[in-house]
Amino acid sequence: MLEVKLLEIWVKAPQLREADLLIVGECVGKINPKALEELSRGRVVLTACPEEDGALLYGKIGTMIRASRPRSITVLTIDGSPHCFLIHAAVNEAVFITGEEIEQRHYVLVNGEELVEISPDAIRVARYLHIVDRAIKRWPEILGELEKCSLEYLQSRGKYGPRSRGRST
Numbered sequence: 001m002l003e004v005k006l007l008e009i010w011v012k013a014p015q016l017r018e019a020d021l022l023i024v025g026e027c028v029g030k031i032n033p034k035a036l037e038e039l040s041r042g043r044v045v046l047t048a049c050p051e052e053d054g055a056l057l058y059g060k061i062g063t064m065i066r067a068s069r070p071r072s073i074t075v076l077t078i079d080g081s082p083h084c085f086l087i088h089a090a091v092n093e094a095v096f097i098t099g100e101e102i103e104q105r106h107y108v109l110v111n112g113e114e115l116v117e118i119s120p121d122a123i124r125v126a127r128y129l130h131i132v133d134r135a136i137k138r139w140p141e142i143l144g145e146l147e148k149c150s151l152e153y154l155q156s157r158g159k160y161g162p163r164s165r166g167r168s169t
Helices: 033-040 056-068 082-098 120-126 129-138 142-149 151-156
Strands: 003-005 020-025 044-048 072-078 103-110 114-118
Touching: 020 033, 020 082, 033 072, 033 103, 033 114, 056 082, 072 082, 082 103, 082 120, 103 120, 114 120, 120 129, 129 142, 142 151
Parallel strands: 003 044, 020 044, 020 072, 072 103
Antiparallel strands: 103 114
8 A cells, every 4th residue: 555645745646636535644554554454445545644734734635636636535534633633624625615526535543443434514513613512512421422532531520630640730
């Protein structure tokens, strides 16, 4: 499997033209190589690290869509990573800005293991915190799911970290 850094490939590279693309967080292959291998079959694999690449991803993906007209874009990242979320948001935004009709699929690795498909609408909702807050108020049991995944959430509740060991902060 050939992996190329998203920011290091020419937007009109022949292998991108009308291709099925997989844009993957750079850390995914180290955390769950099996999931990466599964989703990479038949796709051109482009890696990105939003911590390094930041907002440049938006323009690069949009230009790539315009210049190479890929058939589909699939995204695979680590769930809960605020950095990886940017890749999903960038793909949604690039498709919107270009006005192209491109099949999108979004996947996350929950706790680095479970491969879960996420709808593009879930990514859209996640950008609007007032809607997320309304959903939490309506379905507070969702916080039980968060507790299974987020150490930051557990610490905020005194169930993990210095506060849970009797230390004050």
